[in-house]
Amino acid sequence: MRVALVxxxxxxxxxxxxxWIGIPRTQKELYEDRCSACHALADLSRRPSEELVTIIExxxxxxxxxxxxxxxxxxxxxxxLKSSN
Numbered sequence: 503m504r505v506a507l508v509x510x511x512x513x514x515x516x517x518x519x520x521x522w523i524g525i526p527r528t529q530k531e532l533y534e535d536r537c538s539a540c541h542a543l544a545d546l547s548r549r550p551s552e553e554l555v556t557i558i559e560x561x562x563x564x565x566x567x568x569x570x571x572x573x574x575x576x577x578x579x580x581x582x583l584k585s586s587n
Contacts, residue, residue, distance in 0.1 A: 529582030536571045536579065537561075546583055554583045 526532040537543055540561075546554060558576050561567040571579065
């Protein structure tokens with residue numbers, strides 16, 4: 503019984519670490535992870551800030567990315583893209 507509890511505990515720790523590693527932790531990682539899930543990453547460095555918002559919102563609402571990018575994540579991505587310009 504004790505061995506089973508130890509093995510279960512180790513498995514839970516391994517699963518937790520595995521999940522944590524796969525979670526984007528910066529705005530850049532979030533952008534790269536979420537946006538590349540559907541397409542190659544575009545060079546948006548020369549786009550005006552207001553156009554970035556339109557692009558992200560269009561992707562979410564017209565192109566179906568709302569299932570991949572939450573509203574909060576969209577705001578983080580927009581902030582990242584604006585700061586990268």
